[in-house]
Amino acid sequence: xxxxxxxxxxxxxxxxxxxxxxxxxxxxxxxxxxxxVQSPGQGLQLLLKYFSGDTLVQGIKGFEAEFKRSQxxxxxxxxxxxWSDAAEYFCAVAAVYNNNDMRFGAGTxxxxxx
Amino acid sequence: GAVVSQHPSWVICKSGTSVKIECRSLDFQATTMFWYxxxxxxxxxxxxxxxxxxxxxxxxxxxxDKFLINHASLTLSTLTVTSAHPEDSSFYICSAGxxxxxxEQYFGPGTxxxxx
Numbered sequence: 254x255x256x257x258x259x260x261x262x263x264x265x266x267x268x269x270x271x272x273x274x275x276x277x278x279x280x281x282x283x284x285x286x287x288x289x290v291q292s293p294g295q296g297l298q299l300l301l302k303y304f305s306g307d308t309l310v311q312g313i314k315g316f317e318a319e320f321k322r323s324q325x326x327x328x329x330x331x332x333x334x335x336w337s338d339a340a341e342y343f344c345a346v347a348a349v350y351n352n353n354d355m356r357f358g359a360g361t362x363x364x365x366x367x
Numbered sequence: 368g369a370v371v372s373q374h375p376s377w378v379i380c381k382s383g384t385s386v387k388i389e390c391r392s393l394d395f396q397a398t399t400m401f402w403y404x405x406x407x408x409x410x411x412x413x414x415x416x417x418x419x420x421x422x423x424x425x426x427x428x429x430x431x432d433k434f435l436i437n438h439a440s441l442t443l444s445t446l447t448v449t450s451a452h453p454e455d456s457s458f459y460i461c462s463a464g465x466x467x468x469x470x471e472q473y474f475g476p477g478t479x480x481x482x483x
Contacts (some may be wrong), residue, residue, distance in 0.1 A: 287471075294477070
């Protein structure tokens, strides 16, 4: 079965600084990959997704992610972080043969310093 | 589009009672709905998958008699926590998917359950 690892439990960045959140997956083929954001006490909002094609994916709120097959990674990036980006970020992977079977990473909590 | 709602957003119940959580897809028909559980500062754990008109498929370790799932229509799924205990206190999130919008699940805002 597929699995996801988010190595960083908590990251703190200054407002205006760049951001990269790491995500590594384990799956026997090219999976479907997602990044979600969750504000405290809220559900999940989809930031972006990768199914196929261009490995650099643009999402909402200025986020982008790059799929690197050789590294089994799908890292999330933002060039300039805003205070409102403080939240929990989840990477998720779904199997191609059963795209309803989605597995989530442990999450990375982002703190933004003024 | 693709809005999923949950009701209630927050519920407190006494130990031993049952509580029902509703998940609705507001602007699309959900052929499949999912129920997740999230403990504080942890990730989402899939509890079960349900298809409209069929019995839910539960993940290993999830008690099907305790967490009753009904997917009676293409827009409504319910999760009933029976004989709730304090250890059932958690954040429950549903999501909905459809064959017309494949490869993506749309998440509800979650329900905070506290069992006293």
